[in-house]
Amino acid sequence: MSLTNSVCSDTEAYALPRGGDENTRLKNQHPLFEDYAGGLIDASISKSDIHRVADIATGSGIWLAEVAKLLNNPTNVYYGFDIVASQFPENPGPQLGRFTMVEHDMTKPFPEQYHGQFDFVNVRLVVQALKEAEVKTAVSNIAALLRPGGHLQWQDLEWTDIAPYPPYPDYDDVRSVFKQHMKAYGLSECLPELVETSMQEVGFVEVNAKKSWHDSSSERAAGATTCVTTAMQSMLPKALATSLRSEGSSVDEATFQRVLKQLMQNLESLVLSGHNMKLSATKVMGSKD
8 A cells, every 4th residue: 555545535544454354354364253252242232132133333244244154033123224335235144133324423323213213232343433522422323223122232342452472572563553643543542441431421221341361372373363453454554654744754655555564564573583462452331211
């Protein structure tokens, strides 16, 4: 990616590509985050009461498809909402239930036709997309989708916890680029905490958060590290462009490509040298009063 292409859509914080290879990456990382969450739907929530489901920031819709298999009810209704439609499945094949994909930005009110229509709403992995100033608005908009007694489940990374183990000095430059990118766009490194507070303020009841640490010494550590570093490599072009712009640096294309190549190599060497990434994910849940 070139420097010019990296900085297009300056108002959008999201640094990952969309469609094509990105759908494959999302499919590959899905089992990791399902494992982190302890399943698709938290064990504290009765599945027998879930018949209408919404997935926010649904992307390729993989979470919805897996939940439909879990609930195993052909009369269930599933809606996937995302700010862009480019990752929606073109030919999803046979599905267990009725599926609808809708292009919508969760920071904007949902159309009234969806208000009070869902038993369960899921949000997952928007830490690199949802700005801190928009969190409470998004939670309020999502609350409107739920029937009284319906559940919201929000799963996201604690960005501050992502770090190589053992420590790896060459990661520091990568970390600095992402930190500057997130600051420039007003993204929170502790998004789950903001979600929990916002849910309480909006009026959700029984709000609670469960934090899960990935064991960097476990047999699954290598797979998790590959997922995280691959995502970082996909985000680096946009993040680096943002970082350079925030520093006021005047950088030509050749310099941009040189720095980008070095950062990519830093991540590759981290994996090749046997380091793993420590990370944590937090699941925030609550019910609509």
